[in-house]
Amino acid sequence: MDTALSVKGLRKSFGDRTVLNGVDFRVDSGELVVLLGANGSGKSTALRCVVGLTKPDAGEVKIAGKTSAAMVFQQIHLVRRRSVIDNVCAGGLAGLPLSRSLAPVLFPKELKERAMSCLERVGLADRARDKASKLSGGQQQRVAVARALCQGAKVLLADEPVSALDPAAAKQVMDLLAELAHEDGLAVAAVLHQPDLARRHADRVLGLLHGEIRLARPAGELSESDIDALYAPDLVVEA
Amino acid sequence: MKTRKYLTTFGIVAALAVAHVFAWRGAEISPGALADGWHGMARFLGEAVPPDLDWATVVQPGLEACLVTLAMGLLGTTLSVPIALALAVLGTRGRNPVVFQLARGIMSLLRATPEIVFGLIFVTAVGLGPFAGVLALLTHNIGVMGKLWSEAMDEVDPGPADALRVSGANGAQVVANAVLPAVVPALVGLLLYRLDVNVRSSLTLGVVGAGGIGFLIYQSIQLFQFKQMATYILMVLVVVIVVDLFSAAVRRRLAR
Numbered sequence: 064m065d066t067a068l069s070v071k072g073l074r075k076s077f078g079d080r081t082v083l084n085g086v087d088f089r090v091d092s093g094e095l096v097v098l099l100g101a102n103g104s105g106k107s108t109a110l111r112c113v114v115g116l117t118k119p120d121a122g123e124v125k126i127a128g129k130t131s132a133a134m135v136f137q138q139i140h141l142v143r144r145r146s147v148i149d150n151v152c153a154g155g156l157a158g159l160p161l162s163r164s165l166a167p168v169l170f171p172k173e174l175k176e177r178a179m180s181c182l183e184r185v186g187l188a189d190r191a192r193d194k195a196s197k198l199s200g201g202q203q204q205r206v207a208v209a210r211a212l213c214q215g216a217k218v219l220l221a222d223e224p225v226s227a228l229d230p231a232a233a234k235q236v237m238d239l240l241a242e243l244a245h246e247d248g249l250a251v252a253a254v255l256h257q258p259d260l261a262r263r264h265a266d267r268v269l270g271l272l273h274g275e276i277r278l279a280r281p282a283g284e285l286s287e288s289d290i291d292a293l294y295a296p297d298l299v300v301e302a
Numbered sequence: 303m304k305t306r307k308y309l310t311t312f313g314i315v316a317a318l319a320v321a322h323v324f325a326w327r328g329a330e331i332s333p334g335a336l337a338d339g340w341h342g343m344a345r346f347l348g349e350a351v352p353p354d355l356d357w358a359t360v361v362q363p364g365l366e367a368c369l370v371t372l373a374m375g376l377l378g379t380t381l382s383v384p385i386a387l388a389l390a391v392l393g394t395r396g397r398n399p400v401v402f403q404l405a406r407g408i409m410s411l412l413r414a415t416p417e418i419v420f421g422l423i424f425v426t427a428v429g430l431g432p433f434a435g436v437l438a439l440l441t442h443n444i445g446v447m448g449k450l451w452s453e454a455m456d457e458v459d460p461g462p463a464d465a466l467r468v469s470g471a472n473g474a475q476v477v478a479n480a481v482l483p484a485v486v487p488a489l490v491g492l493l494l495y496r497l498d499v500n501v502r503s504s505l506t507l508g509v510v511g512a513g514g515i516g517f518l519i520y521q522s523i524q525l526f527q528f529k530q531m532a533t534y535i536l537m538v539l540v541v542v543i544v545v546d547l548f549s550a551a552v553r554r555r556l557a558r
């Protein structure tokens with residue numbers, strides 16, 4: 064498989080606190096990679112550096128395809144008052160002239176059709192006209208995935224996409240992410256806090272510790288001691 | 303540790319008690335005067351019923367004055383929108399600290415000065431009448447609404463904007479499709495709340511000569527026309543309740 068996302072030597076400090084200390088990893092097209100790590104280990108910072116929401120101090124990010132990577136968030140971040148379809152359209156505004164993108168009524172027909180097919184992909188085409196806030200958390204997260212798909216990226220990042228969802232909804236979203244990798248050939252990288260979900264859905268698991276990737280395993284080979292090492296309280300760092 | 307906590311509490315209570323003693327004297331509180339004046343007030347209220355409902359001399363001028371009051375409240379609110387909006391945007395967090403402090407400073411100054419003081423100033427500038435009232439309301443309202451709007455803008459969740467930025471949307475697209483949909487309902491809600499308050503404030507401005515139903519009430523008290531006063535107060539009651547219901551209903555819709 065070809066590499067869709069490669070990250071080399073990513074560094075980031077906030078003040079004198081070094082969060083990323085040379086992070087290297089790659090994600091291939093067609094695979095779902097799960098990133099594990101303790102609270103504060105820098106998982107979100109790494110993803111935000113990849114999509115450009117945070118400016119890294121150093122490092123190289125290479126992404127396949129014409130657009131940047133797409134991303135979904137734990138807090139979902141839909142515009143609650145707008146309809147589901149308008150939210151999905153909003154993911155595909157890049158490059159449109161302002162005259163076609165300042166309000167949903169102006170959105171071009173092609174964009175609406177593309178958004179509709181993305182909604183079909185996540186199984187929510189029948190809710191297109193509903194206000195986003197009316198949907199359940201799990202459904203909203205799938206709408207957020209559709210919005211990310213509407214961007215047309217080859218790389219999809221997800222920062223704790225299921226942390227706010229109940230187990231059934233979490234499974235649905237993880238199944239969706241796995242399908243997007245395996246069937247649609249996207250490179251998907253998701254931050255999770257549940258090692259069990261990682262074992263069940265991921266192809267590969269990475270572990271972030273002390274600002275570096277310290278663990279890389281096929282999901283099937285992930286052992287309890289791997290997990291313990293990642294989440295062990297570390298007195299040297301905490302002090 | 304516990305003793306210190308008790309001592310602090312005791313200190314605060316004692317300070318409050320002393321403050322009340324001074325305040326009581328400073329405000330010249332006199333229950334005796336209230337008891338003595340009670341008969342006067344009772345007579346005064348007795349004379350107010352039944353209200354004077356003469357169409358030509360009371361009701362019609364009263365209704366016209368109510369419209370003036372509403373007009374003052376409306377214009378005092380809407381005309382303040384452009385400057386309030388500009389100051390509110392400049393006064394949001396994460397901006398150049400000099401600009402931020404300056405904008406918040408101007409708004410604090412306008413907010414701290416009551417409408418009635420602006421009213422007195424503008425009456426000397428443009429003469430008696432509702433125009434002075436509108437100017438007074440809008441100046442004070444710029445400060446209050448600007449601050450409320452700034453805070454509403456500060457509270458907007460940056461998440462949806464981040465999500466659009468990631469997808470490659472440009473600044474204008476992000477504002478139009480993530481920031482405004484979140485912030486506009488809040489701003490409109492606050493605007494309606496201020497409309498409600500300003501209609502009530504324009505009543506007091508009548509006293510310093512800004513016209514409207516407030517002025518008629520003031521005048522009827524000065525002339526001991528208590529039956530007329532009663533009519534006007536009933537009208538005010540209706541106006542205030544209607545405006546309040548209207549603004550509350552719209553705000554409730556927006557909140558959904």
Ligand SMILES: Nc1ncnc2c1ncn2[C@@H]1O[C@H](COP(=O)(O)OP(=O)(O)OP(=O)(O)O)[C@@H](O)[C@H]1O
Pocket residue numbers: 077082100101102103104105106107108109
């Ligand atoms: N904008 C910022 N300014 C200052 N410090 C920050 C900023 N963003 C993150 N940090 C710090 O960087 C460290 C890593 O944060 P990050 O959010 O990347 O961790 P995380 O692995 O995603 O944690 P969690 O599992 O809790 O989501 C934390 O100590 C955090 O306080």
Ligand SMILES: [Mg+2]
Pocket residue numbers: 106107108222
């Ligand atoms: Mg995080």
